[in-house]
Amino acid sequence: MELPGVQLRTLLELTRSRTMTAAAAALGYTPGAVSQHIAALERSTGSELVRRVGRRVELTDAGRTLAEHAERILGAQAEAVAALERARGEVGGHLRLGVFGTAAAVLLPPALRRLAARHPAVRVASREVDVDQAYVEVLAGRVDLALGLDYPDAPLARDGAVELVRLRTERFSLAVPAGAAGAGRAPLALAEAGAYDWILPAAGSYYGRAIRTACRRAGCEPRVVHEVTDTATSLAMVGAGLGVAPLTGLMLRLRSEGITVVPLRETVERHIVVAVGTAARARPSVAALIAALRAGAESGVGPEGVGPETERAAGTGPGTVPGGGPVPGGGNVTRRGQHGPAAVLRSQA
Known part of the structure; x- marks a missing residue:
């Protein structure tokens, strides 16, 4: 009897998700592939493992029995591989x-x-x-x-x-266009940043949800004008004066041109x-x-996510705070309604 790991993992996920569609989404398969994996297991075991109940599926007695053993089988396989590596006396594979x-x-x-x-x-x-x-x-x-x-x-x-x-744990700062009037080194409260145009991933992503949650806890709702997932693209858009975006030291190493790093007063982190x-x-x-x-x-990243090399590249180190004026690479950043770091950033291109 063959019990391939991929099929056992599918059965385990089906016990958690209870529908073919949900199991497929969790595993990154199509619902058809999930059905095929279960059908193959049923042929191998000669037993009916699941039955449909409306839109959901339930495990049969045989299915529950196999599921109880599946996690131990998969764990044993992984432990066997680890034991073989240790037995060879060298780090390899x-x-x-x-x-x-x-x-x-x-x-x-x-x-x-x-x-x-x-x-x-x-x-x-x-x-x-x-x-x-x-x-x-x-x-x-x-x-x-x-x-x-x-x-x-x-x-x-x-x-x-x-x-x-x-x-590693990284702390978020805010990336603003390098020519933004009032953009300096003083920490900015998220509540003040609510007036900005933001560049963020979709709300359904972990990143997008985390930043929106942090903003709401601080009492503001980010005005998301551009929904962008790719980090380098979002930072390029900041450099062009199209809005602001969260930033860590790792992210800044992808792109720093035309960006000023503004620390946030609140602690917003990612691991x-x-x-x-x-x-x-x-x-x-x-x-x-x-x-x-x-x-x-x-390596190469400071204690709060922005190291000295990336600070200098972004023009944010001591003595390099930019003044107001045109934003390199595109539109003009203007202040609306107030002066200082909470001035609204909006592209006028």
Whole structure:
């Protein structure tokens, strides 16, 4: 009897989600693929595992029995791989790493260089995944571990089969156009920033929800004029005078031209994390890759997420506070109704 891991994971997710559609969304499959996985398990076991009840599905007695053992089977497989690695007496093997855009550009190169220097027998194949799906990619077994972002105001789901290992905590500042009148180094309250035009991801994303929640807690509703997911694009739009956007040191390393970094009075944070299967943590190769990623996340970024190099690049270090005037690369930033850092930023291009 064959019980492939991908099919067992599908059965486990179906026990949690209770519908084919929800299980497919959680695992990143189509509903048809979920049905095929369950059908294949039923053929292998010779038992009916699920039955439809209206729009939902329920596990049969055989399905519940198999589900009870599935998590232990998957855990045992991961433990066996870890044991084999330890038995070889060297750190080596092949790993599949999920990455998102910023991590691939900034964190991955130094991490892989460090890993290659210290553990040349470890081979890493990376694939880009949606940052909000990092946890799901590991849970579904498509990657061994994945870089992701976790927000205190919009935390990732937790599951006993997957752990979140924190690499670094970053504090958000606000990116404003470098020529903005009144934009200086004094901390800005989020309530004052409510008058700005904002550039944010969609409200349904973890990032978009976290920033909106922090703003609402401070008593303001961000006026989102441009919904943009890509960090480099949003910062380019800030540099062109189209609005303001949240910013961390890691994000600033993607682009700093035409941007002034304004500290926020409130503490708004995010955690750079690695999602990894609980049993896989015991693999020496996994531990080595996590250590290399942590070192990469910590290098070159200051204690609050904006290091001296990125400060100088953005024109925000001591003695470099810009005055008002035209914004480099595009429209004019004007003040509406008041002076100082809370002046409304609006493109006049």
